[in-house]
Amino acid sequence: MKLLTAAQTRALDEGTLQAQGISSLELMERAATALLNWLLDTLHPAYATPFHILCGPGNNGGDGLALARLLHQAGYQPRVWLLPATKHSADFTANRRQLPTDVPCQELRAGHLPAWPAGAVVVDALFGTGLSRPLTGLAAEVVAHLNQCPALRIAVDMPSGLLADAPQPADSPVVQAHYTLAFELPKLAFLLPGNAAAVGEWAVLPIGLDAEVIHKTPVDNYLIEDNLLRGRLPKRPRFSHKGTFGHALLLAGSHGKLGAAVLAAGACLRGGVGLLTVRVPQVGYSVLQATVPEAMCLPDPAPAFLTALPDLTPYAAVGIGPGLGQADESRTVLQQLLETARVPLVLDADALNLLGTHRELLDLLPPDTVLTPHPKEFERLMGEPARDDYHRLEQLRGFARQHRSYCLLKGAYSALATPDGTVYFNTTGNPGMATGGSGDVLTGLLLALRADKRLSPLDAALLGLYAHGRAGDLAARETGEAGLVAGDLVRCIGPALQELTTDTRALLP
Structure with missing residues (x-):
């Protein structure tokens, strides 16, 4: 619309x-x-x-x-x-x-x-x-x-x-x-x-x-409706295998923040990724193995935070940021990722905070990178506060154009700016999603969709944004808004995506 x-x-x-x-x-x-x-x-x-x-x-x-x-x-x-x-x-x-x-x-x-x-x-x-x-x-x-x-x-x-x-x-x-x-x-x-x-x-x-x-x-601004997205998520072929839907790498977690890695990993799996490897510090190895058994765990040499970037050859997309922390060694991991990655990236949370602190790294962002800041993280990325809502919107549009990226500013009516300067406002979601971990779930879901090579960068970003909010709406029906927690979003991702999947029966005359 x-x-x-x-x-x-x-x-x-x-x-x-x-x-x-x-x-x-x-x-x-x-x-x-x-x-x-x-x-x-x-x-x-x-x-x-x-x-x-x-x-x-x-x-x-x-x-x-x-x-x-x-x-x-x-x-x-x-x-x-x-x-x-x-x-x-x-x-x-x-x-x-x-x-x-x-x-x-x-x-x-x-x-x-x-x-x-x-x-x-x-x-x-x-x-x-x-x-x-x-x-x-x-x-x-x-x-x-x-x-x-x-x-x-x-x-x-x-x-x-x-x-x-x-x-x-x-x-x-x-x-x-x-x-x-x-x-x-x-x-x-x-x-x-x-x-x-x-x-x-x-x-x-x-x-x-x-x-x-x-x-x-x-126009430069659109409001996302379900009829814009319905059918953009392809139906899964009967003879699919794990490789059909991509192998994703998630770099996440630090001492005391492993829950973010767990939530993002769960969302990535529920988002339909074929394979998921999660890189966590050694302190997170047993946690990940116990809570997300469907994911493979690749522990970092260090005990409390990430210090080394693994070989990226096997992966179709990489996500980084949930619970990462801001240690210098983790900043080095982020820099190495930006310099060497040849696959789609999703950046959130502490990856964004590191970019805001070390703004010279912004010039390393590969084209079509997805960034998912909340307003304070976006302010750090810009290096200055917005004068008003309209100025923030122009900042968002300019950032996406300058860095050839998809920048998703989270909040009510989350706004996705694209590399051509178009902005899409989301219609799904509710105030119950204003709870710790909701952003980590979004990161995992977007990572799964970016690993699926059948989807364009724009379709993946729009589907992730809309389905994340829709999962929140489905969850709130069961828990109420006040009782909603991020884990409820993970559980409802599957039904939210199913609503948007191509149904070949709809193509019949």
Whole structure:
């Protein structure tokens, strides 16, 4: 699913009108109908539920006026509140004329704003994606007042005051919506952590915007959906053998951090690798043999951390980092790996911390390396903090381009930047995955997929990212989010991948 800018969204609306031969009022009616259906299907409101529709002077306000009319026709008693303005859009004016006379409609007044009580539904249709500057004056007062009211707040397309394509100025007023309802496509702003309190839960309402126009619109940002990935993981041939799916090497673990190696190894095996060898310090030998018997253990000469890189000839992919530690000897192992590897690499955890400390090693990254930093690890890789969410996104895009790598920034809506600068945001996962070891599981899963030569680097990264989150969602069904631990993710990787496997029956006519 594409993520469009505000300008592209306006162009999509215009393109839809031309392609489908409809008027802007007809398109607005579709939007208002979609809003009505969502409200009725999701909230199941009683007819006595107080609906308050806040309308600005533009097309966002026109959506609100059309919604008020449809609510009235459905048997509800909405009340409309207008933001005073000297100019209104043509579609606002047309819908204002169509509003039944028995729908209460009055202007908002500074210092005399209504109390929107608990049990009421307030629909924010003040400003949409076209807003280019922070709210001031009465609009800012209305938003601040609304945020203090106990009513349910629902934003139309965008919470009023939130900028669609730019960082939010400090302390600028923004509606703190409980729900944001976007038309046809989500907005990039929904996926950035600094906007979470304003956006709340969001949903996309189809309104028939033209698919061909969307297809032809070039974008740098995508939202991953299962239909993008379904079928990209090939079905296993009947006459497969261990070598079909690759032999992976995992360099992980140090004294006190062997659990990371165990989790990553388990995830790699559940991810479908043909063979797995795990290089751990000697202190981890018996641990690995007992906890992950399906993996071969190759102990390092040193007792507590890794000091020597084994011969890489047998391996189809190498992962390094979980529980590695940051000893100088381990840094040397990482450097030797970067200098000599001719197979795909997956770097995480302490491998990233070593890169951040010894940033000259970044120039050694082989093309198509996968890196999986969390925000603080990414800050160390960059050598500077991001100014805001948009700056961090551009840093991520620039890092992937510069180092010809796949850089996966972990978090809610984890973002995968590719060597061509495209960024894919993930839709799976839940807050229960915010627990120690989740990243180690991701490393192991990605390592298994990179060892499978049937997959392109992009497909392997996308499948790993999506299936990791999906495993978390499947696990949370059983344990709840609070009770989820990283080992639950390992157990659910298989079912998550199975959902994405090619089913040849789907190819039949």
